[in-house]
Amino acid sequence: MKQILKVRQLGLDRYLKAKLHAGWMMACLVLVMLLPFILGVGLLLKSEMLIRDHSLLDLIFSKEWKPLSGEFGFYPFIVSSLWVTAAALLIAGPVCLLTAIHLTQYAKKYVLRIMHPVIDILAGIPSVIYGVWGILVIVPWISNYLGPFFGKTTSGYTILAGAIVLAIMIIPFILNILIEIxxxxxxxxxxxxxxxxxxxxxxxxxVLLKKSTPGIISTFGLGISRAFGETIAVLMVVGNVAIVPDGLFQPGYPLPALIANNYGEMLSIPSYDSALMFAALILFVVVIVFNLFARALIIRTDKHN
Amino acid sequence: MNNTKITVKNLDLMIGKHHILKDINTSIPEKKITVIMGPSGCGKTTLLKSFNRLTDLYPEVRLNGQIMIDGKDVLHTREDITKIRKKMGLLAQRPYPLPMNIYNNIAYGLRISGRKRKVWLSKRVEFYLKQVSLWEEVKDRLKEPAARLSIGQQQRLCLARGLAVEPEIILADEPTSSLDPISSQAIEEKFIELKQRYSIVLVTHILRQAKRIADHVIFMYLGRIVEQGPAEEIFNNPKKEITMSYLKGKFY
Known part of the structure; x- marks a missing residue:
């Protein structure tokens, strides 16, 4: 009955057109919404071979990374990722907070008007450029000055170098949201x-910080999920040695770097392909968890106010 | 004879190139309700906020002239601005409860001035909530966020929070514009009661409200004071054409 009424109101031609367009728009929507699930399931299926042969706890907590003898311990990579991300956030967090406070509370309006495009430009610089800058500036600086200052001999390709480069990359991202908040x-x-x-x-x-606390926390959550997945710039300066780092002046090997360095190269080794997919799966899960956590916080505070 | 609480001399206020307040000269009597009236955008709120120098918050605002409070020029004083602001309680157009619970909304002003003793604080909080007739409604939920109160209750809470720092002046910027008639009436009655002890400056564009409670009226138009004087005089025989047509509701 309803359809007949609709056809009468719109005319058959318009009715069919509307139906058609509503249809393909819906299909696009469903595709976009399904994408994360497809990705997740795909990664799970691909890493299934590895998970079948090893226990999950072993994979995550074993320190032995010897693909040739079939030992895949992801612990060094996970710890590297955590180190780099945490250090990057520790550097970027205070800088962003103080900058955002100054820009919104103390500075004249035109300063913010000038800063906005500057921040956007920073956000738009390709990450490989940050990587090159890291190699040319940060790595030598750590090896020649900062390392010796703390009594360490280092090549400069360290967790710290990765963290600094990463911090500078996530600053515009975090800063923009904080200013908005x-x-x-x-x-x-x-x-x-x-x-x-x-x-x-x-x-x-x-008042200001108290009112914005949930927003600040969720911004940092988004920043973490961003930093955790950043690949190329970190890979270029972090050293890429599969050991468990125990300090900022040690080289590390974060998960994204592991995947980017090896995928497509060492696939003759049995299970290697599957192991890299498992690394991707860890990355995927961590990033999604942080994102969901951050969004949940945003939604909760919106309801509160 | 009335004592004067606030005297404004040749006050000009610019925001960038916009001349917002033009050559304001007025005096606000002590322990009376002074109503600043006028159409929207005539600078009422800005004038009110320059009294306690909230205009400092906006670096693009420039002020010239004098604002004397108890004979001291607050624009050119070396005295700590927080002390001057504490003399004036502010009630805004909409209630803006601080992002904390009901109790702390009142205790905040006391704590930042260094009062920390819990027993004393609790007594003060109760006293000021009773002052605005809010105590009975909230005494069992003092730990709840203030944002959960109704708008009318929030506005009374904001009044109590302002009174708690023991000001001498109350600056009220259209304090009833977002309230229902009953809450508005509660605020108006509170003001009439409070003028025994406080000098009240009330910005409003509700004509009937002005007629109900004003002792002294300042009428502003386009950044200037057009006419000012005792309420009966302004309402009964205004001297200026503009005031007359505003009072008749000819423009807004």
Whole structure:
């Protein structure tokens, strides 16, 4: 009945066209929504061979990476990834927070207007360029100055180099969101606090930051998932040695670098293909978990306010 | 004779190239309700915010002239601005509860001025919540976020929070514009009660509200003060054409 009414209202021609277009738009939507699932299932199937032969705990916590004798311990790679990501966030976090506070609370409006495109340009620079810059500047700096300063002899290709390069890459990304978050805090809220006799800094600390805490946490969550997956720039400076790093001045071998360096090259070794897919699966799961966590926080705070 | 609480002399305010307030000269009597009236965008709110120098928050704002509070020029003083601001409680157009629970919304102003003793704080919080007739409604939920209160309750909370730092002046910027009639009435009645102890400056564009509670009226238009004086005089026989037509509701 309903369809007949619709046809009468629209005319058959329009009715069919509307149906058709609604159809393919829906198909696109479904495709986009299914993509992550397809990827996840694909990775799982591909790494199934490895998982069948080894226990999951062994794979994740074993330190032995000897593909030729069939030992695949991902622990060094996972730890490298965590080190690089955590150090990058430790460097980028405070820088971003303070910059965003200054730009939104202290600076004149035109400064922010100038800074916005600058930040966008930083965000748009291809990561390989950051990598080259890392090799030319950061790596020698660590090997010649910073390493000796802390009494370490190092080639410069270290976790720290990866972290610094990575930090600089995620700064524009985090900064942009933080600025947006701080700008969304109404001026009147700061005015209310100031009118009660609070200083600017008290107002920032107790009102602005307090109001934005969930947003800041989820921004860092998104930053982590971004940093965790960043490949090429980190790969170029981090050293790529499959040992468990125990400090910033040690070389590391993060998961994305492992995949990018070896996929398509050493596939004659049995299970190697499957092992790389497993590395990808770990990466995939970690990034998705962090993303979901960050988004859940955003949604929760939206409801609160 | 009335004492003067705030005196403004030759005040000009510019934001960039926009001349927002033009040569403002006025005085605000002590322990009275002074109503600043005028159509939207005439600079009422800006004038109010320059009294406690909230305009400092915006680096593009430039102020010239004098604002004397108790005989001291707040624009050119060496005194700590936070001390000056504490003399003035602010009530905004919409309630902006601080992002913390009900209790801390009141205690915040006291804590930042160094009062930390819990027993004393609790007593003060209760006292000021009672002052705005909110205590009975919230005494069992002091630990809940203030944002969960109704808008009317939030506005009373904001008033209590302002009173808690013991100001001498209350600056109210269309404090009832987002409230329902009953909550508005509660605020108005509170003001009439409070003028025993506080000098109140109220910005409003609700004519009836002005007529109900004003002792002294300042009428502004396009950044200038057009007319000012005792309420009866302005309402009953305004001298300027513009004031007359505004009072008759001819423009907004």
């Amino acid at each position: 701080f700008r969304n805090v109404p001026d009147e809220l700061s005015e209310a606090s100031l009118a009660l006799g609070a200083t600017r800094w008290q107002t920032i600390k107790f």
